[in-house]
Amino acid sequence: MNRGRLLLVLAAICLLSGCTEPRTAIDGGPPDGAAPGRKVEQAGEMDAVVDKGNGQVLPLPAAPAEARRFSMKTTAGAAPQTATAEMVSPIPPPTNSESYNPGRENGFVAVGNDPLSTFSIDVDTASYSNIRRFIEQGSLPPAGSVRIEEMINYFDYEYPQPEKGPFSLTLEGGPCPWQSRHRLVRIGLQAKDIDKKDLPPSNLVFLVDVSGSMNDPDKLPLLKRAMALLVEQLDGRDRVAIVAYAGSERVVLPPTAGSDRKTLLTAIDTLESGGSTHASQGIVTAYRLARQSFMPGGNNRVILASDGDFNVGVTSRGELEKLIERERQSGVFLTLLGFGEGNYHDDTMEILADRGNGNYAYIDSLLEAKKVLVKEMGQTMFALAGDVKVQVEFNPAQVAAYRLIGYENRAMADEEFNDDTKDAGEIGVGHRVTALYEVVPAGVKPPVTVDPLRYRQTAKPAGPSDELLTVKVRYKPLQQAASTMIERSLGAEGRELNQASDDFRFAAAVAAFGMRLGDSAYLNGYAYGDILELARGARGEDREGWRAEFVGLVEASELLEQTAAKHGAADGGK
Incomplete structure (x- = not known):
């Protein structure tokens, strides 16, 4: 800003x-x-x-x-x-x-009722x-636009690079600033960074909304400049196609070498807005092109840029979910870039990203486009692992209650953590993911309105009694059906807030x-x-x-x- x-x-x-x-x-x-x-x-x-x-x-x-x-x-x-x-x-x-x-x-959830908290990671930053x-x-923004996990994950944090495997896992505890008797726990995932020259080739299909609603300067004109920034990052190993959709869809540019910048920029410059928004047919065409040029071991991705105002074809949320879930089975990832104001449909864009093995950013300026598509290109465009889930087990000897701050639309059933058929979020090269828990220590009255369970036998804590919690992260390496798990525990800490990082x-x-x-x-x-x-x-x-x-x-x-x-x-x- x-x-x-x-x-x-x-x-x-x-x-x-x-x-x-x-x-x-x-x-x-x-x-x-x-x-x-x-x-x-x-x-x-x-x-x-x-x-x-x-x-x-x-x-x-x-x-x-x-x-x-x-x-x-x-x-x-x-x-x-x-x-x-x-x-x-x-x-x-x-x-x-x-x-x-x-x-x-x-x-807040009482640990005596449920000591497990399970959620899918979220790498989106659109909310911020x-x-x-x-x-x-x-x-002031509407309450529905506020997704705290996306606000937190907009920023960089100094997590260590993994010594082995695709992630490092960092845990840190300290006082909760807004409730002095509570504790705050930070969970940090750092995905492995890969030098740009070592990244795999890309098969990219731009799916561009050129409907009449995209005519404003902060929509299609800004999008075209953002596309040009990304094109500058490509080389001869990469392939780029462009599909435009309004009342109907059309292939503006068939798969073309990333090194042919003059052809790519000329095609981008021809994009003009007008007509209604038939996004569903454009989605089908874009994924078809991506499959036709599919690169085994490469970065296969559809980049959908829109204000989310879909008004022709498949427009219901349920049908859009089914469409995008069906298309993701091809192994093609999805990036959502949101543009514009006044008629912006964040709810639609969020659904597509969540269901399409995707990530979602909102572009409000050319500087934001540079951040997302140039500085954070690896994070945005190159998936490192899929179906990344987090499960936290709280020690009832140390914790009375807890609540996860944000990730409301990423909650999973506890039993889904070990179920490799359940979809979860993807993480890109060099991505950082942060989650915060507000924790009520044992002995402090929790703000929980549900009575403790009458017939549940309280288990004795396993492991050292000074452990506050244990974090497990489960993920699938790319092109693998079976998941891998890492875990780490955090001890109860008594330091002051000014001693925290x-x-x-x-x-x-x-x-x-x-x-x-x-x-x-x-x-x-x-x-x-x-x-x-x-x-x-x-x-x-x-x-x-x-x-x-x-x-x-x-x-x-x-x-x-x-x-x-x-x-x-x-x-x-x-």
Whole structure:
């Protein structure tokens, strides 16, 4: 997020709310820890693509008027506004027809009733960048857009590379910032990193939504520039095809060598929007092309880019699930790239990613496209292992109750952990996955409303009594039907919060922010100021400036909430 833009947001909100108290300054310069000159470099480094074959400089497809939205957006057709506080409103525009799954929150589970917690990993990051988009435009996000695990997993954490096998498993415990009598446990998975030159060849099929709803600058024009960024990363071993769909689908480009950049960029530049959205037929065609060019041992993937507004053909959620589940049997993976606002259908995009052996990112700017498709290309595009599941067993001698923070739509039955026929999430090369548990120590009254089971015999703890929990991770290496398991235990720790790692404290701050946005029942009065203090003290090196950006988003959200409260009071609570 651009810090200059945050300054505009904060200043306008302050004007609207009449706030005069001093705030932490957010200037237009580089954030602490960010590389000097970062914004200048990023603003100019994507104006053209060089064809390495002949040295010819090829222009990128036409750029949107703003690669990043630096000025406040108004609803379509609104009269121009002067630079006053009226430019910012905490109320979403009335034309908004975006759709999200209902927001949910995991509750506490008594260990005496169920000592096991099982879930599939989630490597999506769409929720965080989508939330950022709302806040940048002067609105708090809808509760359904908040998925805390995706917010946490947007950021990098310093987990060790695996010494053997595809993963390392890191466990860390410490005090829970928002509930002093509780503990917080961080589980971290680090997938093996592979040098770009050693990655397998790619068979990619872009499935591009060119319907009329994709005409806005932050949709198809931005998508075309994002596609050009990815094309620059390919070589002669790779194959790229493009399928476009609106009222019907068409093959824009048959499988073409990744080194033929001029042909690829020309095909991208021809994409234009218009018509209705017949996504289901486009999905069938894209997977058919991917199967025809299938590379054994390679990276076979469909990249679906859309606003999720499917209105022709198969449009029901149930039928879309069946379609994508059927297509995933081919061994072709799926990446979802979401674009746009106003009519964005996050619920549809999330379903496709969950059911299609896929991952899901929301692209709100060219910088986000660079993060997802260039800097994190291995994570986004190259699967390392499939059906990755996590099961945590809590020691009843140490733990009275627990709750998993986030992953509400990734919960699995305990018996599914050892069932290799049950689908779970995929993890890419170099991916980091983090999960947090809030733990109620034994002897502390848990906020659980279910009475202990009357007829269940309490088992004596197995193993050392000072173990807090044991984590098991089960996964399938690519092209293998049988799973492999790793496990590790964490002892009960008594250290203070300031003794925990920067990563632990920052992940906790992100979780608390998500809980605040989602109106959590478990924050216990933990305020924006507390979140800011925790995050500022845990920024660490922050080479890319993403943690500094997060601090700015929390500040802006606090002001938006204050402004909304003042408006509500002025309106008599109506």
